[in-house]
Amino acid sequence: MSGMELPAVAPLDAVAMTAADARQARLTKPPGSMGRLEALGAQLAGITGVCPPPLPEPVAVAVFAGDHGVHAQGVTPWPQEVTVQMVANVCAGGAVVNALARQVGADVVVVDVGVVGDAPPHERLTTAKVARGTADLTAGAAMTPDQARRAVETGVTHAYRLVDAGYRLLVTGDLGLANTTPSAALIAALTGADPSEVTGRGAGSEDAMLAHKVDVVRRAVSRLDPDADPMTVLAEVGGFEHAALAGFLIGGAARRVPVVLDGVIACSAALVAAALEPGVVAYLVAGHRSQEPGATVALRSLGLEPLVDLDLRLGEGTGALLAVPIVQAAARMLAEVATFDAAQVSQA
Amino acid sequence: MSGMELPAVAPLDAVAMTAADARQARLTKPPGSMGRLEALGAQLAGITGVCPPPLPEPVAVAVFAGDHGVHAQGVTPWPQEVTVQMVANVCAGGAVVNALARQVGADVVVVDVGVVGDAPPHERLTTAKVARGTADLTAGAAMTPDQARRAVETGVTHAYRLVDAGYRLLVTGDLGLANTTPSAALIAALTGADPSEVTGRGAGSEDAMLAHKVDVVRRAVSRLDPDADPMTVLAEVGGFEHAALAGFLIGGAARRVPVVLDGVIACSAALVAAALEPGVVAYLVAGHRSQEPGATVALRSLGLEPLVDLDLRLGEGTGALLAVPIVQAAARMLAEVATFDAAQVSQA
Numbered sequence: 001m002s003g004m005e006l007p008a009v010a011p012l013d014a015v016a017m018t019a020a021d022a023r024q025a026r027l028t029k030p031p032g033s034m035g036r037l038e039a040l041g042a043q044l045a046g047i048t049g050v051c052p053p054p055l056p057e058p059v060a061v062a063v064f065a066g067d068h069g070v071h072a073q074g075v076t077p078w079p080q081e082v083t084v085q086m087v088a089n090v091c092a093g094g095a096v097v098n099a100l101a102r103q104v105g106a107d108v109v110v111v112d113v114g115v116v117g118d119a120p121p122h123e124r125l126t127t128a129k130v131a132r133g134t135a136d137l138t139a140g141a142a143m144t145p146d147q148a149r150r151a152v153e154t155g156v157t158h159a160y161r162l163v164d165a166g167y168r169l170l171v172t173g174d175l176g177l178a179n180t181t182p183s184a185a186l187i188a189a190l191t192g193a194d195p196s197e198v199t200g201r202g203a204g205s206e207d208a209m210l211a212h213k214v215d216v217v218r219r220a221v222s223r224l225d226p227d228a229d230p231m232t233v234l235a236e237v238g239g240f241e242h243a244a245l246a247g248f249l250i251g252g253a254a255r256r257v258p259v260v261l262d263g264v265i266a267c268s269a270a271l272v273a274a275a276l277e278p279g280v281v282a283y284l285v286a287g288h289r290s291q292e293p294g295a296t297v298a299l300r301s302l303g304l305e306p307l308v309d310l311d312l313r314l315g316e317g318t319g320a321l322l323a324v325p326i327v328q329a330a331a332r333m334l335a336e337v338a339t340f341d342a343a344q345v346s347q348a
Numbered sequence: 349m350s351g352m353e354l355p356a357v358a359p360l361d362a363v364a365m366t367a368a369d370a371r372q373a374r375l376t377k378p379p380g381s382m383g384r385l386e387a388l389g390a391q392l393a394g395i396t397g398v399c400p401p402p403l404p405e406p407v408a409v410a411v412f413a414g415d416h417g418v419h420a421q422g423v424t425p426w427p428q429e430v431t432v433q434m435v436a437n438v439c440a441g442g443a444v445v446n447a448l449a450r451q452v453g454a455d456v457v458v459v460d461v462g463v464v465g466d467a468p469p470h471e472r473l474t475t476a477k478v479a480r481g482t483a484d485l486t487a488g489a490a491m492t493p494d495q496a497r498r499a500v501e502t503g504v505t506h507a508y509r510l511v512d513a514g515y516r517l518l519v520t521g522d523l524g525l526a527n528t529t530p531s532a533a534l535i536a537a538l539t540g541a542d543p544s545e546v547t548g549r550g551a552g553s554e555d556a557m558l559a560h561k562v563d564v565v566r567r568a569v570s571r572l573d574p575d576a577d578p579m580t581v582l583a584e585v586g587g588f589e590h591a592a593l594a595g596f597l598i599g600g601a602a603r604r605v606p607v608v609l610d611g612v613i614a615c616s617a618a619l620v621a622a623a624l625e626p627g628v629v630a631y632l633v634a635g636h637r638s639q640e641p642g643a644t645v646a647l648r649s650l651g652l653e654p655l656v657d658l659d660l661r662l663g664e665g666t667g668a669l670l671a672v673p674i675v676q677a678a679a680r681m682l683a684e685v686a687t688f689d690a691a692q693v694s695q696a
Contacts, residue, residue, distance in 0.1 A: 310384040
């Protein structure tokens with residue numbers, strides 16, 4: 001993409017990962033008995049370059065909010081004004097993402113990258129509107145190339161800002177009425193899956209609306225040149241929060257901080273990020289498996305297995321927040337559990 | 349069981365559960381979008397009889413420890429002395445259960461209900477040995493009827509003690525070399541499953557040892573009268589920690605406190621508890637799906653779906669602890685999320 005320089009993402013530290021695996025085998029537990037937590041611990045060692053890895057805290061969930069021209073196509077039963085209303089609700093601490101963030105000790109920040117309306121100013125809210133909503137992706141490109149670039153850069157900047165403020169675990173969040181539609185379009189375009197396989201009911205589409213939504217996604221994707229580069233795909237069929245999240249993932253990875261993915265919006269953004277910078281995937285943790293079918297298609301394409309699977313389909317960052325204590329437990333296990341020698345425990 | 353009076357377990361409070369479902373529908377999120385967390389919130393309301401339910405905290409994990417005569421049959425590659433060594437390790441705070449308990453803010457207590465050796469005294473440790481290990485279940489009954497009764501009563505007593513001390517979420521833990529063997533025998537006996545379907549590798553049995561273990565379980569179960577009552581099944585093929593855990597579940601339910609199940613040892617104990625008092629199941633939360641195949645068979649029989657599935661097979665309470673923040677999040681969501689009216693958010 002002309003005019004945009006993405007930060008470099010280094011590979012994971014193989015020495016720290018090997019040290020983590022060796023340490024797991026000396027801890028007072030049967031080898032391998034902590035399953036995926038052991039792999040997660042090694043990933044955190046590789047990300048931070050230290051074994052045992054530091055406890056990934058404090059935690060910030062960044063809720064990127066935007067509106068979508070495709071809302072006019074009737075792809076959701078909810079009015080568009082809900083986006084700005086929910087921005088205010090999250091700022092006031094009343095949304096599900098706030099309750100779950102309090103549960104796991106995470107701070108919530110909101111970044112308006114393209115909401116149509118204006119929420120009242122709030123200390124949690126950064127206004128960085130690229131525009132007041134994207135254009136309708138059924139009629140043409142959702143974003144201009146310049147808009148897409150600026151949204152990605154906003155995401156990178158906010159990852160840096162949070163890491164500079166001391167956060168050591170980043171969590172993706174999103175708000176945006178109709179945003180499962182561009183998510184499905186991005187996933188179809190970037191994985192080759194049929195729109196019918198990756199389009200879901202979002203916040204509550206009934207059968208007829210779902211069929212219409214699949215058609216909307218199909219029309220959007222059919223406009224794309226099969227050889228389009230990832231920034232062009234993003235601009236044509238994505239959204240401002242998708243672009244910002246892609247940048248956020250790359251920014252976190254560039255600063256060697258793990259990022260926990262929420263649902264289908266984050267997963268579609270991760271496909272964009274991985275297409276721009278394949279090295280980013282090693283820094284990602286799939287927080288949960290959303291009920292939206294596109295999330296599973298995207299995670300499979302990325303080679304990521306989610307930590308939690310509780311039939312959630314809310315977004316906002318909620319599913320990813322439920323995975324935060326699991327990620328922290330993986331680091332804590334490596335750091336705090338006694339070895340067989342130290343605890344004088346016999347071995348098999 | 350003559351001589352043992354089990355406490356009564358009341359049904360869940362249907363009014364509180366209906367109120368919880370109604371409240372979920374008014375919270376600022378698409379109806380049903382928080383999936384299994386919504387059902388969990390309603391269960392907590394039903395258990396406590398209040399909507400919204402109080403945050404289930406503080407949390408205690410009770411690690412019941414015992415040894416098993418069947419260890420002599422070579423069903424695990426680990427020496428029996430590891431049980432008492434691990435009791436000391438948990439008391440010292442060095443085991444995985446301690447690290448994960450610190451992660452989720454839970455307190456750890458250890459109850460020795462039948463370890464062969466003696467760990468040094470510790471403020472975390474209660475010594476309530478029924479005997480120094482059970483008898484070998486391949487040769488005859490693992491416990492006398494009186495031993496089984498005393499172990500169950502110890503579990504009930506410890507649930508009461510923790511609830512009286514203020515704990516509002518109980519978590520099952522266990523320590524006991526060879527204890528996946530009596531777990532498999534209990535599950536086979538109480539569900540009718542074949543021993544080959546419910547016997548796993550435990551802490552690391554290789555193929556030949558696993559085949560031998562299946563045979564050991566088959567011999568134990570074949571001794572049982574098909575019409576044996578649950579206390580007889582428990583005494584014949586169970587273990588002290590299994591009996592204590594069954595009592596712990598009943599005690600927690602009787603005091604209207606939710607109990608989170610760990611892996612296969614807890615799941616087999618839950619089958620015993622449910623056979624003694626079917627009402628207890630409504631108070632249980634399946635923390636995770638252990639890699640041990642018997643755990644899944646037991647959970648299916650109980651009608652419980654686990655919250656976490658991370659290929660764990662350690663025990664101690666570790667998998668259940670990872671589910672604690674999810675359980676708390678369910679209560680917190682009901683209590684703290686704003687309604688559509690209060691937050692002035694439009695609806696579909």
